[in-house]
Amino acid sequence: MKKSSLIVAAVLIGVFVLGLANVATAAKKKGPKGVDLYKEYCKPCHEADSDNGEYTPMTMIQDQWERFFDKEFVDSHSAVLDPNHDNKPVTEAISEEDLEKIKAFAIDHAADSEQPMTCG
Amino acid sequence: MTRRIISMLSLLALVALPAAAGKTYSHQEYFEHYEGTSTCLTCHEDEAETFFHSQHYQWTGETPAIVNADGKLLGKKNTINDFCTNPVPAWIGITKNSRGEVLSQGCSKCHAGLGKMPSAEMSREQLENIDCLICHASGYNRTLVENEDGGLEWKPILWKNQEGLDSVSKRITMPKRTSCLRCHSGSGGGPNYKRGDIEYALADTDREFDVHMGTDGGDMACMDCHAGTSHRMRGRGVDLMGSDSPDRLRCGDGACHETAPHAKELLNRHAVRVDCTVCHIPAFAKEDATDMIRDWSTPDYIEEKDKHLATITMGANVEPEIAWYNGTVWAQLPGVPVRTDDEGAIAMVVPQGDRNDANAKLHAFKVHRGMMPVADESHWLLPINVEEFFADGNMDGAVREAAHVVYGIEDFEYGWMPVKRYMGIFHEVQPADNALRCLDCHGPDGRLDWANLGYEADPLAAALTPSH
Numbered sequence: 001m002k003k004s005s006l007i008v009a010a011v012l013i014g015v016f017v018l019g020l021a022n023v024a025t026a027a028k029k030k031g032p033k034g035v036d037l038y039k040e041y042c043k044p045c046h047e048a049d050s051d052n053g054e055y056t057p058m059t060m061i062q063d064q065w066e067r068f069f070d071k072e073f074v075d076s077h078s079a080v081l082d083p084n085h086d087n088k089p090v091t092e093a094i095s096e097e098d099l100e101k102i103k104a105f106a107i108d109h110a111a112d113s114e115q116p117m118t119c120g
Numbered sequence: 121m122t123r124r125i126i127s128m129l130s131l132l133a134l135v136a137l138p139a140a141a142g143k144t145y146s147h148q149e150y151f152e153h154y155e156g157t158s159t160c161l162t163c164h165e166d167e168a169e170t171f172f173h174s175q176h177y178q179w180t181g182e183t184p185a186i187v188n189a190d191g192k193l194l195g196k197k198n199t200i201n202d203f204c205t206n207p208v209p210a211w212i213g214i215t216k217n218s219r220g221e222v223l224s225q226g227c228s229k230c231h232a233g234l235g236k237m238p239s240a241e242m243s244r245e246q247l248e249n250i251d252c253l254i255c256h257a258s259g260y261n262r263t264l265v266e267n268e269d270g271g272l273e274w275k276p277i278l279w280k281n282q283e284g285l286d287s288v289s290k291r292i293t294m295p296k297r298t299s300c301l302r303c304h305s306g307s308g309g310g311p312n313y314k315r316g317d318i319e320y321a322l323a324d325t326d327r328e329f330d331v332h333m334g335t336d337g338g339d340m341a342c343m344d345c346h347a348g349t350s351h352r353m354r355g356r357g358v359d360l361m362g363s364d365s366p367d368r369l370r371c372g373d374g375a376c377h378e379t380a381p382h383a384k385e386l387l388n389r390h391a392v393r394v395d396c397t398v399c400h401i402p403a404f405a406k407e408d409a410t411d412m413i414r415d416w417s418t419p420d421y422i423e424e425k426d427k428h429l430a431t432i433t434m435g436a437n438v439e440p441e442i443a444w445y446n447g448t449v450w451a452q453l454p455g456v457p458v459r460t461d462d463e464g465a466i467a468m469v470v471p472q473g474d475r476n477d478a479n480a481k482l483h484a485f486k487v488h489r490g491m492m493p494v495a496d497e498s499h500w501l502l503p504i505n506v507e508e509f510f511a512d513g514n515m516d517g518a519v520r521e522a523a524h525v526v527y528g529i530e531d532f533e534y535g536w537m538p539v540k541r542y543m544g545i546f547h548e549v550q551p552a553d554n555a556l557r558c559l560d561c562h563g564p565d566g567r568l569d570w571a572n573l574g575y576e577a578d579p580l581a582a583a584l585t586p587s588h
Contacts, residue, residue: 063287112284
């Protein structure tokens with residue numbers, strides 16, 4: 001095989017691999033949004049007048065959400081069973097990927113963000 | 121020895137870690153817990169007093185630029201405009217639609233106070249009503265809360281979260297773009313509805329959108345031009361009734377630009393009678409459309425929101441209208457018979473000056489039109505309690521309720537009249553490459569109405585026409 005053909009083949013393979021990677025990234029970004037996950041996993045136990053305390057993104061500032069998800073979530077929720085998800089502990093009911101989305105939603109709409117929000 | 125040094129360094133790192141992780145803010149050391157405006161007053165009572173007297177708090181001010189004000193203090197609080205008319209009847213309250221959804225919370229949402237109506241007399245209660253954080257604390261947001269006594273008050277949304285509130289209340293700075301835009305872009309009921317040239321996009325934009333504020337341009341904040349002393353802002357546009365600061369904010373006063381800023385002498389000759397805005401703001405409302413016509417006589421119902429509104433005609437990428445302006449205006453004041461212009465419209469705000477006025481220059485304007493109620497007998501312009509109308513669609517009730525609050529009148533008949541307001545366009549300035557070219561004004565399809573400006577014809581065309 002000529003050297004030029006080898007280069008063309010290598011470029012084509014590279015483009016194909018990069019294309020696959022992009023498809024994989026796009027697939028990863030799909031799925032439910034943070035707001036929907038917040039409604040599904042958080043809101044049922046933390047809506048207004050809840051015994052567990054009302055929590056919406058704008059209940060706390062961004063630093064507090066960061067601290068909560070990084071340092072407090074596991075300790076405070078590993079013994080809590082989620083009745084809407086087969087009574088699994090909350091920490092198991094929410095996948096790592098979904099938890100990241102929930103965290104991003106809470107931080108993006110925290111009390112000190114540009115767009116403080118409840119979760120509807 | 122090496123092991124000892126490593127141990128010591130590790131211990132230092134552990135001690136230093138929490139401090140490095142925590143953030144420090146401008147007022148970190150000045151107080152521990154924020155307990156409301158009284159916390160600010162501990163050190164800033166003098167500043168609070170100056171703010172109390174400012175237009176941002178009083179919503180009235182001195183009126184050197186209003187030729188028919190006769191020395192009165194005027195502002196949005198005691199005049200009637202053709203957007204939401206007057207804030208007093210709908211100062212504070214939670215207006216809900218038939219589905220129980222909140223439609224509005226009162227005009228005080230954009231007042232730099234905590235809900236009490238500003239009074240003319242200064243008092244401790246009034247000083248404590250000032251919401252310093254709404255302009256000075258980045259990350260501060262507030263909500264309307266019903267107190268135990270049934271009264272309503274604007275409170276930080278973090279009012280139940282002392283740790284969060286303590287953090288935000290210590291982030292004190294000069295007002296940032298987003299602080300100003302929160303009210304000045306949102307006025308009139310929606311993004312860019314009222315002003316046309318003050319869009320939320322200015323928070324983070326490029327020089328093609330606004331050469332001054334573009335982060336790749338001048339990267340200027342609102343306060344770079346508008347900061348005055350003692351809480352008195354510089355600049356009043358054209359149609360604001362009150363002036364916070366007596367000096368007129370100009371581009372070419374030497375502070376930023378010279379009076380002859382161009383390399384070409386021909387352009388500098390134009391600058392003597394043509395304000396920068398005419399050529400350098402070819403269009404406004406570039407991202408968010410703006411309210412060009414608000415017809416309160418033809419109610420509209422937005423089913424999606426279950427909300428009643430005026431019929432509003434929006435405009436995007438609007439070409440400004442050009443008129444002479446010498447820094448003063450005539451304004452339609454409340455409690456005096458309305459005055460109409462050649463079109464039969466009530467002249468809400470009319471720039472003064474003409475071709476023969478040496479102090480006048482051509483300026484760029486948004487001309488807002490609409491329909492407003494006018495009392496039959498007195499010919500007074502009438503206000504509308506717009507928030508009441510949002511919910512129930514009862515325009516007659518909203519007019520009568522507002523007229524009672526503003527004028528104290530009850531038995532009256534009224535009709536509807538067209539209105540017209542000139543609003544100065546000063547933002548979204550374009551770099552030279554995007555400014556108007558000669559033929560944009562002087563060509564056969566030029567944008568200037570020469571006859572209306574006092575010329576027999578386009579002066580360039582006249583100069584090129586051979587004389588006999």
